[in-house]
Amino acid sequence: MQIKECIVSAPGKAILHGEHAVVHGKVALAVSLNLRTYLRLQATSTSKVCINLPNINTFLSWDVAVLKQLLPDSGAELGNVNELDAELVRMLRNFVGVSNGTLDTRSMAILAFLYIYLCVFAKELPSLTVSVWSELPTGAGLGSSAAYSVCLAAAMLSASGTIPSPLSDQENTARWGEVEMELINRWAFQGERIIHGNPSGVDNAVGTWGGILRYRSGKITALSRVPMLRILLTNTKVPRSTKVLVAGVKDKMNKFPSIINPVLESVDAVSCTCEQTLTEMASDTPTPEHYNVLEELIDINQHHLNVIGVGHTTLDTLCQVTLARGLHSKLTGAGGGGCGITLLRPETECSVIQNTIQDLKDCGYDCWETRIGAAGVQQHSPLALHDSGLPSLLL
């Protein structure tokens, strides 16, 4: 079959407010990060399917004929977009050679790729090469797996002709329409389920739609208009277990219900107040007072996260180091190490930003200047990425 080559990208995600509280039915605000994952899908005539994942040092290929054997004889339909095909996942796990317990990044990435490839191209498996490059660190709670799944879904749906290319001749970058994004998101969610087991669906939704999403008790709503906010994203590189941290919060709730429950209520109100402030900023001209409120909410929530026991000395250091430069920070995601975000104001000078980044690097942290509220999944022309600093693999 003749497939369409394409280059796509999807953003990472951060939690602006509501991490942990969201587990207990409170509102969380998930935002896209302009640290993106890029994927190039190329047609080949090698009768091979190749995947290059240089970030995790993974370069594999299979004969198309071998992969064909994984398809059901009956020609019965494979896993549809709404449901994971448990039998196919089981066969792929055997094929890739992972037992149920193994959850290494490489195996999960391969499983998700093969699953979406087989389902989308079930009728006729093409030979192709997929190369992926990400600006996102893996395992840092920044939605790198969702950005990867969104890219896989968008590229393969596009290559197979299931969805049209949104790129016109004059454009270097374009976004799909609502219907196509819905389909991309659903396939990406299947990828996320393979990788994470029981994901909330927030990460792939942010990767697909970008911007800012409100999440509460399983319901995801996109904020209709969002301001673009500059931030520093810092990775303390302290490894943590989300599961252990979530259990710790639950323990603290059980130990001190009358103390902790009001704190979660207050976190909920922080998320709602932030949503309202962001909406105002997008409708009107953002004012310094808007930024003051955003900073106050960041400080308040950081204290609350410490109260529920998910802080860490490295995160305290992040807050102190940035506050010494007049900037406000909080942890993002699971806490106990991991990542933090620092709000930059429009008037924050370059020298302040550069000095802060240096201070944080001196603490041994990784630090990126980026934006939240960035666009969701996009298609790019090869030309658009020529000066992007992406590895030649993709260009």
Add this chain to the structure above:
Amino acid sequence: MQIKECIVSAPGKAILHGEHAVVHGKVALAVSLNLRTYLRLQATSTSKVCINLPNINTFLSWDVAVLKQLLPDSGAELGNVNELDAELVRMLRNFVGVSNGTLDTRSMAILAFLYIYLCVFAKELPSLTVSVWSELPTGAGLGSSAAYSVCLAAAMLSASGTIPSPLSDQENTARWGEVEMELINRWAFQGERIIHGNPSGVDNAVGTWGGILRYRSGKITALSRVPMLRILLTNTKVPRSTKVLVAGVKDKMNKFPSIINPVLESVDAVSCTCEQTLTEMASDTPTPEHYNVLEELIDINQHHLNVIGVGHTTLDTLCQVTLARGLHSKLTGAGGGGCGITLLRPETECSVIQNTIQDLKDCGYDCWETRIGAAGVQQHSPLALHDSGLPSLLL
């Protein structure tokens, strides 16, 4: 008239939990501090009334005959124990030469002394010398004025024979009974009203009864049994205005009611959980887990106090410096500088305590090792204080 010489002392106070929240109808726990104010009342035959307040470099005397002129001609009763005699206060202000606006420590101390002296001895003014020495810094929110007022009331009621001496021959130190303490507390409250205008009455209650008092919406209840807890008391020496800080909290409540109101609820629960834990500790043998809970409550409340905007970088430093030694601290009282308390565990070693005190002194703070839950107002025999390190003035 023949008056009875006596030496009395009263403790300072700290707020363990509930500062600021108490303004909004929540529970606060006020505790006595074993930093005491000592007062010696001596009979003289000089026809003079002398007061020596070496802490504030104040040494004054008046002729009894001159003071007599301040008594009403009619022989009408002077300000009773339940009500401040506004006319007498006005006359004393003129006599001492303070306008309404002047609130310096020295003038207030003299006013309170003369007021209680004139009221208690109205029938026949004796010549006497009162000398006061305090281990408490003034103006640091540690109840130094209340300890002073309690000492004034106890000594003058005792000297006048209004209440009996509780000291038996064998004792060096003794406490009054409930009826006498009630009377001492009421007169001390009049002294506090002269000094502070509209005090809550908590400080003089702690100075009188000692131990731990629960305060909510004007109602004061003493915890029946309390454990003795070792603490460090640190004075950051950063001056602050309680009025400005209280107004700041109110502003924050008005700005973010849905965020701040639950925090005050949580503070209320911290106070109640602490009360319950202290009661358990006093009934049973205190366990390490009791101390863990006390430490957790201290950390939680310190975060809450930061959320409501009454923190200060010096208090952050206090928390960090003590945490580096494994000890937990919070601000006490108004915040915005001022004082903090650090809980010491029974197993905390002397060397750790000494090193922590040195660390805090290196930050420029004053620091005392003391206890909370100490005894309230006491009478001492002169013998009891001989090795106490008090100035010779009192001995």
